[in-house]
Amino acid sequence: METRDGAPGSGGAAGDAERPTAAAADGAARARTLVRIQAEPPIWRFDDLSLRRYRADDHDTVLSLHREGLAQVGLRPGDGVYYDHDFFRMEDIYLRNDGEFIVGEANGRIVAMGGLRRADLVPAGRDRALGGYVTGGPALDAVEMVRLRVHPGAQRRGYGRAVVAALEERAAEYGYRVLRADTTELQGPALQLYRGFGWNETRREVIGGIVNIYLEKTLR
DSSP states (O other): OOOTTSSSSSSSHHHHHHOOOHHHHHHHHHHTTTTEEEETEEEEEETTTEEEEEHHHHHHHHHHHHHHHHHHOOOOSSSSSSOGGGGGGHIIIIIIIOOEEEEETTTTTEEEEEEEEETTTOOGGGGGGGGGOOOOOOOOEEEEEEEEEOGGOOOOHHHHHHHHHHHHHHHHHOSSSSSEEEETTHHHHHHHHHHHHOOOEEEEEEEEEEEEEEEEEEEE
């Protein structure tokens, strides 16, 4: 029986075209892999996402993204967990103190972000919400991964994984021994993301009725 080109099972050219070639599949895989395209200041590509260092003119956008992300899970000022004072000292806390802060842009707008800051710069637990800050010691031992956010309209595209991978790379370059992070039980996707990268839970603390979960990952 005669079959039309491209019909299922015909083996025609159109049918073959429906199956990706090895070259096309390889290209698609590379597009979904985080690639460092500039050493300093760092720039990465992940699919349609471009990751770069924070600039001062990003301030309003990243602060809005931060607040939107917390509001999405019900965190709010005064709960003992929420705080945003570090966004008003980005240079001191992140960029001039052996840390990093990156933003991810897709289609010309910032849709993802995350930072690294020395663990001895900002208090842990309840004290952070009060705006505590110290200058830090001479040794680079532990660094915190913080402010991991992806815009609600850009989630489930792997952008969060790209930010975590880029920040882990930067932490290793700085020579830190251990990575630390914390999140809450309300932020399930963030907790799942960290665990997917091999982070281990170290303890839990109830702050203002909210369960805060602390995690670590050894780098060396």
